[in-house]
Amino acid sequence: MIDVLLTMMAVVVFAMINQRNLFAVVVLGGIYSFLMATVLVALDAVDVAMTEASVGAGLSTVLLLGALYLTKGEEVTEVRRPLIALAVSIAVGAALVYGSLGLPAFSDPQAPIHTHVVPRYLNDSPKETGVPNVVTSVLASYRGFDTLGETTVVFTSGAGVIALLRRRRRSREESEK
Amino acid sequence: MRRDIVLRVIAKILIPFMLLFALYVQFHGDFGPGGGFQAGVIIAASIVFYAIIFGLPATRQLVPEWIVESMVASGVLIYAGVGLVGILLGGNYLDYFVLDHDPVHGEHRGIFWVEVGVAVTVSGVMLKIFYMFAGRRRDEDNG
Amino acid sequence: MSLASHYSYWVTIFLMIAGLFIVIARGNLVKKLVGLGIFQTSVYLLYIAPGKLIGGTAPIIASGFRAYSNPLPHVLILTAIVVGVATLALGLAIVVRIREAYGTIEEVEILEQDRREEA
Secondary structure, three states: OHHHHHHHHHHHHHHHHHOOOHHHHHHHHHHHHHHHHHHHHHOOOHHHHHHHHHHHHHHHHHHHHHHHHHHOOOOOOOOOOOHHHHHHHHHHHHHHHHHHOOOOOOOOOOOHHHHOOHHHHHHHHHHHHOOOEHHHHHHHHHOHHHHHHHHHHHHHHHHHHHHHHHHHHHHHHHHHO | OOOOHHHHHHHHHHHHHHHHHHHHHHHOOOOOOOOHHHHHHHHHHHHHHHHHHHOHHHHHHHOOHHHHHHHHHHHHHHHHHHHHHHHHOOOOOOOOHHHOOOHHHHHHHHHHHHHHHHHHHHHHHHHHHHHHHHHHHHHHHHO | OOHHHHHHHHHHHHHHHHHHHHHHHOOEHHHHHHHHHHHHHHHHHHHHHHHOOOOOEOOEOOOOOOOEOOHHHHHHHHHHHHHHHHHHHHHHHHHHHHHHHHOOOEHHHHHHHHHHHHO
16 A cells, blocks of 8 residues: 555656656646655555655645745756766666665564664653653654744744745835824 | 636635545644644645636635745644743753653643644745745746 | 656656756745745655565564565654654745835846845
8 A cells, every 4th residue: 555655656757857847847846746655655654654645645735836926937958968967866766775775674673663662652651641652752752852943943934934035025115104 | 727617616626625635634634644734735736726727816815825824833842842841841952752642642732732833833924935936937027 | 667666766766856847947035945845845855765575564563564665764754753843843934024115026036136136
C-alpha cells in the first residue's frame, strides 16, 4: 500500500520537473501534498497527516497561486541542457543510496529509533501528563522549549512577510494625503 | 466568483462547520489527533475560503487587520507567559506541574494553554500572510 | 537488505534529489521554491518512515493496543511543516519584491540586468 503511494509521489514529482506551466506545477504540488498526507496516515502519523493536508494542499497552494498572480510568471525554456545539475543530483543520490544500505530495514522493532527515549514517553506520558495522545504531550510538555522556538520562528517569518510587503501601501497612503 | 450563487450558499453552510471542526481539533487534541498547529491552520484556511468566495474587503470587515496582527504576537506571549507563571509558582521555566495542586492536572492545564498560544499565533500569521499577498495587487493598481 | 525493506528510503532519496535538481537547474524563482518544498517533504518521509512499526498503531494510548509507532519524529515533523509554510511565504514575498524591482523572476534575466547595471 505504502509502496504504491510512494511510487505515485515519485511519478508526480517527475511530472513537476518537466512541466513548464507554473500553474500546473502548483496544482501538481497540491496533488503531491495530498499523496504525502495519505502516506503519512499509512505510516501512523495521523497528527502530521492532518497538518500536511491542511498546510501543504491547502494554504501553501493558495499562497503559491497568490504569488503567481502577482508575478505573472511563466517559465522560459533554457537554452543549455542542465547537465551539471543532473550530474550533481545523481552523484548526491548515489551517495545517499550507498548510505541507506547501512540503515535498518523498514519497521525493524530493534532499530535504534525505537529503543531510545521513546519507550519512556510511551510508558510514562499517560501517567505523568494525563494526555493519551503522546504526540501532544511530547510536543507541548516534554519538548515545550522546542515548540516555543518553533512558534517564535512562525512569528518571525510572519513579521518578515509584513516587513517585505507593507512598504508600498504606506507610500500610497502618504501620496493620497 | 462573487456572483456564483452555488458557491456562496455552499460556503455559508460549510464555513461554520470548518470553524467547529477547528475547535474540535484544538480541544480534543489531547485525546485524538490534533492540536494547536492543526487547529490554527484550519481556522486560517476557513477564513481564506471565505475571502476567496466573498472577496477581500468583506473578509477585512469580518476579521479586521488589527485583530489578526495582535493575534500574531499574542500567541507567542501566551506561550511565554505560561512559562513565566511556572516560575512565579515556584518551578522552572515551562514547568507545568506547579500550575495545580495535582501535578497531573497541572500538566494538563499547561498543555491546554500552550496549545491555545500556538493556535493563536499560527492562525494569525497564516491569515496575515494571506492578507499581504491578496491585498498586494489592488494597492499596486490604485497607486 | 532487500527492495521491500529499503524501498521507502530510496523513494525518499529520489524525492530529495528531484528537489535538488529543480533548485539547481531551473531558473524560475517560484519553481525553485517549489523544488525546495519537494526537498523539504522528502525530509518528512526520511524522519517518519523509520518510526513506523508494522502492526503498530498511531501513538494515542488506549486499552487494547500494545505496539505504537514512534511519536518523536511526528512531533519534530509536525512543527517543521508549519515552519515550512511560513518560510515558503517569506520566500514568496521576496520573489514578489524581486519581480517589482526587476520586472522578471527568471534568474538569467535578473543576472543580466545586474551585469548591465555594473557595466
